[in-house]
Amino acid sequence: MPESNLMVVKECGPGWDKLIDPIIKLCEDDGAEILQIKEKFGGLRFYVHNPSPIIELEIKEAERLSYKTCEVCGEPGLLYGGSWLKTLCKEHAGKATLTTKLKKEENNG
Numbered sequence: 500m501p502e503s504n505l506m507v508v509k510e511c512g513p514g515w516d517k518l519i520d521p522i523i524k525l526c527e528d529d530g531a532e533i534l535q536i537k538e539k540f541g542g543l544r545f546y547v548h549n550p551s552p553i554i555e556l557e558i559k560e561a562e563r564l565s566y567k568t569c570e571v572c573g574e575p576g577l578l579y580g581g582s583w584l585k586t587l588c589k590e591h592a593g594k595a596t597l598t599t600k601l602k603k604e605e606n607n608g
């Protein structure tokens with residue numbers, strides 16, 4: 500496995516490990532170099548140099564799932580915040596409020 504991937508720092512909470520780790524494994528098997536793993540606007544961003552189509556697909560799926568997964572603990576989560584955005588479960592959201600968009604969706608559901 501490329502040594503560089505072992506040095507990759509996850510710039511996001513441990514709740515997303517289960518989304519991230521299978522992709523790191525895929526990249527290692529494929530010899531693809533991971534550039535960056537981070538949280539942005541409440542969602543996962545996973546950057547790989549020259550990803551294979553499979554890795555690209557898996558990353559898209561993980562990024563989609565990250566918006567439903569608490570970044571802290573991995574439990575089902577929702578997008579919270581106003582000027583900042585974080586995907587959190589009820590417990591870790593504390594007093595934070597849901598984003599307007601998702602609040603509406605929750606009321607409908």
Ligand SMILES: [Zn+2]
Nearest residue numbers: 569572588591
């Ligand atoms: Zn949580």
